[in-house]
Amino acid sequence: IICVGACQPEKKEILFPKTDLASVPLIPKPIKTVATHSAFGLDSNTVIYTSTQDPAFEKVGQFLSEKIKGKIGLDLAVNDNNSGKLERLIYINQSDSADLETPESYQLYVQKDTIFVNAKTAAGAFRGIQTLRQLIPEKSNDTLTDHPLWLIPTGKIVDAPKFEYRGAMLDVARHFFTVDEVKKYIDILAYYKYNTIHLHLSDDQGWRIEIKSWPKLTEVGAKTEVGGGEGGFYTQEQYKDIVQYAEDRHMTVIPEIDMPGHSNAASLSYPFLNGNGKSLKPYTGTRVGFSTFDAQKDTVYSFLDDVIGEIAAITPGPYFHAGGDESHVTKKNDYILFVEKVEKLVQKHGKKMIGWNEIAQANLDPSSVAQLWNESHSAIKAAENGLKVILSPSERTYVDMKYDSISEYGLTWAGLIPVDVAYNWNPETYVEGLPRESIIGIEAPLWSETISNSAELEYLAFPRVIGIAELGWSPAEHCNWEEYKQRLAQQVPYLNQMEVNYYPSPLIDWK
Ligand code: TNX
Missing domain, CATH: 3.20.20.80 (Glycosidases)
Known part of the structure; x- marks a missing residue:
């Protein structure tokens, strides 16, 4: 059974195939990848939000939305407060975490309902969304449902460039x-x-x-x-x-x-x-x-x-x-x-x-x-x-x-x-x-x-x-x-x- 949107909690059992974030063919290979073997189901209910302080972050969100549309045809709203239920969220977040050492460093957390892209600067967020683009499969998992889902493996990526x-x-x-x-x-x-x-x-x-x-x-x-x-x-x-x-x-x-x-x-x-x-x-x-x-x-x-x-x-x-x-x-x-x-x-x-x-x-x-x-x-x-x-x-x-x-x-x-x-x-x-x-x-x-x-x-x-x-x-x-x-x-x-x-x-x- 696959439940999307209005499922009752008791029926909410999602049978995603086991995923492996560490085996996605990312180039360049990130510094650190930890797989948690579940999936984020990217779909038409997914919305993109960005830290609102810095308009450069919103542009990164729009860039991601355009590239997702070009790749799989989904049109995801960016910072649209009327876009409904926030069921699945990609959040591009300005963060001052000390783990983000260089301007282009980023962290990508893929959880079942939310993807976080954390970066100190918009440049870092931009590098992070390139990784995210590479994680999105070409094909949706439409053998399970007529509501297509593109399964993104869950886990955590911590990354930064070797050279500036x-x-x-x-x-x-x-x-x-x-x-x-x-x-x-x-x-x-x-x-x-x-x-x-x-x-x-x-x-x-x-x-x-x-x-x-x-x-x-x-x-x-x-x-x-x-x-x-x-x-x-x-x-x-x-x-x-x-x-x-x-x-x-x-x-x-x-x-x-x-x-x-x-x-x-x-x-x-x-x-x-x-x-x-x-x-x-x-x-x-x-x-x-x-x-x-x-x-x-x-x-x-x-x-x-x-x-x-x-x-x-x-x-x-x-x-x-x-x-x-x-x-x-x-x-x-x-x-x-x-x-x-x-x-x-x-x-x-x-x-x-x-x-x-x-x-x-x-x-x-x-x-x-x-x-x-x-x-x-x-x-x-x-x-x-x-x-x-x-x-x-x-x-x-x-x-x-x-x-x-x-x-x-x-x-x-x-x-x-x-x-x-x-x-x-x-x-x-x-x-x-x-x-x-x-x-x-x-x-x-x-x-x-x-x-x-x-x-x-x-x-x-x-x-x-x-x-x-x-x-x-x-x-x-x-x-x-x-x-x-x-x-x-x-x-x-x-x-x-x-x-x-x-x-x-x-x-x-x-x-
Ligand atoms: C050497 S590399 C050049 C270029 C040529 C190139 C052809 C360099 C600084 N000068 O003028 O186009 O070889 O490979």
Whole structure:
């Protein structure tokens, strides 16, 4: 017998199958899970309530309601005092409990009639509801009743991120990606608890963001991309729209303008910027390291003051990424001078600078951050100078590398990266000599020389970025390939629902 709603107490015997919270294929795996083997029956009488003090909590409740509707079709009211009997309740609660140690920590208690999501901040509640989304089965238990119930296993989850920074980078310069394509990527990243999306907005092949004080950057510099396609750019309004979409998912956008190298598109637009002495032509190939800004000219720095200022003004996050990689035609002294001056400009506009690991050659402020991609010794040097480090070791996290010899897209210079290689490493100990306290987190860069639309992006990103999400969030002792690959196999319903063109790696027994 199953009783819903108006059952008499004496008849209230609910024969739910035994559940096991600990065997739901959650990714990233939470710190602690305790199963109590009963079930919360999510149904049309369920309502969502949130702590009312903070409107950001209500938005988290609305986000959950929308995603539940998208997944199983149920339309749950949020903070609606007229919605009846409060039979089954999801309560998203602001809590100052000392157990919630970081802003993104959360606790999830699933009881028979009530689910509590406790968090100190709305960001923590947002991470918590991603776990809850993953606990909701695709199928209702409609063999028992014509009133469908989606059974959520009861128990308790206590969770917090390993790293404060969990990023994915998208190169929209080599090939342009539309606002909708970027949003789709962000939405999937949020499901796996990423909190940062880094947009590589300029390179030799194209300039991708409107700068009102220097209009030729987009009139000229945005019209090209790898392979000769039409390129494109985001207006400032479109960029703000992406920032808002990310913010709604408690994700930070980090804009990157790559310099002094990787700057052909900018110099083509304004030739006074050019410092390599050669004549300028649009570039649609995939070589690197041939362009540079002129580090000796004051006008270059006033240009950059405007560019950084305009972008900083529409970027709420704390960082501005100034690139700094592969400046092979910039003299070493010029490079150092340039990076140090750009750091000051970034700070003038209220941001902290991030740069690729080459920036460690300069004398930088400890508020700046070095992003390791190819030289461990640079990351160690940066840490010795008090900088924090983001880990993106190319042989593990470069999801633009091919998976294997039959991969359709991707490059190979950092090696082939099958799904297990991208997962099987420990960021906390990977770089020998780099102190744990210096590491703020990890990032998976997706360079776009070989990809130009969502389907191709997804082929390279998925499933590898899902594993990197777990490495960024879960304690090392929970990261085990043999066990992880079973959970990964069970992401198929979600990936199918999102119409994600993931690479069906033969290493995984896909469900
Ligand atoms: C190296 S990684 C680059 C990029 C390329 C990438 C291709 C880095 C900081 N620079 O310019 O797109 O390799 O994998």
